[in-house]
Amino acid sequence: MNDRAGTPAHESDLIDVHELVAAYYKLVPDVSKPEQKVVFGTSGHRGSSLDAAFNETHIAAITQAIVEYRTGQGITGPLFVGRDTHGLSRPAETTALEVLTANGVRVLVDEYDDYVPTPALSHAIIAYNRAGHDDQADGIVITPSHNPPRDGGFKYNPPHGGPADSDATGWIANRANEIIAAGSHDVKRAEPTEVETYDFRGHYVDDLENIIDVEAIRRAGVRIGADPLGGASVHYWQLIGEKYGLDLTVVNPLVDPQWGFMTLDWDGKIRMDPSSPSAMASVLTHRDDFDVLTGNDADADRHGIVTPDGGLMNPNHYLAVAIQYLYTHRPQWRDDAAIGKTLVSSTMIDRVAESLGRRLWEVPVGFKWFVPGLIDGSVAFGGEESAGASFLRKDGTAWTTDKDGILLALLASEIIAVTGKTPSQLYSELTAQFGDPVYERVDAPASKEQKARLGKLNGSAITAETLAGHPITAKLSEAPGNGAAVGGVKVVTDVAWFAARPSGTEDVYKIYAESFEGPEHLTLVQAEAKAIVDAALGG
Structure with a gap:
């Protein structure tokens, strides 16, 4: 633990955004060096332009590789593109649009030039493909998630809406490195003029009533504080409160690519992790002002839940409570729908699953493993110990196949409204029944x-x-x-x-x-x- 963990960032902790963006265009990677190659982890390619690990050359080649991949897979529908609030996200979006346009791909970007949370992009893909079109849509979300401000990230979501599997990412990464090594001559680029728009925010927020009991939250008058941590969910929370008449306050509406308002994470770095007590230290000062206080990371695929009586909940604790609540309050879900967890998540979930008479589906780390089950309804909830989860709509159909931090944050308010107890109180009841891990x-x-x-x-x-x-x-x-x-x-x-x-x-x-x-x-x-x-x- 760094001595300054949980304390406000100093000027010396902040990145120079101009230097970061200049390096994006100026530095040319050498893919013979492992640290400068395109590498897709569990959530896409990530790196910093300052290290020649996330630069214009990378993004142009990755996008060209995605075009070739989707052609090979027979994917001919629109490609949704969204970005988060990191300093490298806008330049990467511009590069990607140039390549997609030159290749004749139908592209949809946000109607209001707004930031797009990862779950909103997944929701858009699923909604399009559910509507019975003759073609299939896919998407690119430009985000390094909760990574520090100096980083950029680039992720491909195929037609199922969730993170691409290793077969797809392996092909895309190999092809991108091949393109770069050959001098990027295979990359096509043009001015992005033929770009359509899509109201990611409106469609996502309008649909929330089909997965969350927002009317119960409104009737109960739950006082909600939502902190986007300078991320892509900032305008989503505002619209959610307005549309559904909720007592909802956006605690910090500031967007700053330096994240100068953050407190430092455990290692002294600025990292927008809503499950980290150090990163959430400034948010926690408001814990007594609301019935529930929530946080999201930069692309809103992670959640942090703060209650007046329990403070910031351990993600494992909240997942166990969410599972216990959902599987007893969603009567239209299939009786045989399993509970999905990664194998590094708490055994408390195993014990809750057994008490519910539900099958436990334990998979490796990575949300991609939950995608098939969420699509066909055989898995109603998928969660990771790192504060990422999603679940099915009230009718048992797919909502998102990527992690949804906005959804899990709103669920905490529904739980309070319906049970009259905070998630922290409900977890205490679980420990009384199953033990306290x-x-x-x-x-x-x-x-x-x-x-x-x-x-x-x-x-x-x-x-x-x-x-x-x-x-x-x-x-x-x-x-x-x-x-x-x-x-x-x-x-x-x-x-x-x-x-x-x-x-x-x-x-x-x-x-x-x-x-x-x-x-x-x-x-x-x-x-x-x-x-x-x-x-x-x-x-």
Whole structure:
């Protein structure tokens, strides 16, 4: 934890936006260097122009690759394009539009030149493809999510509306690097004149009454404070309050690509993570002013829930409450609709699922795994421990197939309106019934070679028989829900578990751990987890 974590940013912490944008156009990446190549992680290509990792050359090549990919897939409908409030998002949007226009792609951008949250773009794709057109739509959302202000991000969402799978992103990244290495001669560009518009905000907000009981919220007079954290949801919250007559205050309507109003995250960086107590420190000063206070990150795919009685909720705690509430208050959902969770999310969700008589669908990290289930209704809720989730409409049909932080934030108000209790109170009731787990994620040093071995590690390579005094019941390198590779390992006992995964950006691996036997036992689990993993990696 950095000494300045949770304190206001200083002038010296802020980026020079002009320098950032100038570098976007000036620096030309060398894709023979790994750090300057196009690499799609779980949420698209991310990097900074200052590091020659997110530059005009990258975006032009990625967009050309997407054009070629969608042609190969027979995707001929409109392509929705949206951007968030990061300083590199507008330049990247301009580049992408030039390439799309030159290639004859029908493009739809925001009608009001507004920022577009990731869930609003997913919602638009699904709405178009549900309407029975002869063609199919897809989309590009330009965002590095909660990453620091110096970063840019570029993500492709195919016709299912959610994050593209690794087959698609792998092809797009390889083709983009190939284009750049050959001098970008295959990139077509033209002035973006033939661009249509779409009211992302209006369509999204108008449809909210079909997934959230906004009338219950209005009748109960729930006092809502919404902080967009300088992100793309800022005008959405304003319209939600106006349209549905809610007692809703946008706590901070300021948009600033430097994010100078933020408090620093745990490591001393500016990071718009609504689940981080350090990043949310200034928001928390308003906790007693509202019945519920919410935060979103820059593209509004993550949520933070603050209650007067509980403060900022741990994302795992809120997911468990949301699941308990939704599966008992959505009578039109299928009786066999499963509960989706990533395998590094809390075991509290497992216990809630069992009490509800619902099937648990446990998948690797990455929201893309929930997409098929959300589309066909076989999974009614999908959630990640990193404060990302989405769920089905009241009628059991798909809403978004990407994470929706606005939706999960509004759900907290519905829960208060309908139950008369805060999500924090409801979580206390769950702990009284199922136990009170302690959860934490820590990092451990690892070389690039060790990270590569960890990513391919098989559970059978772990020789330990016990973990923190309890017999090991499972050593997983594949997710129980879909058999997909975890990209690491998960070790389970009856009262605790840990999972280890390599970081995609730093020379560390992440240890997620949870214990139902208290903080001291969790510390023991973490220590043994590191020893177990290090032994499996050869020290």
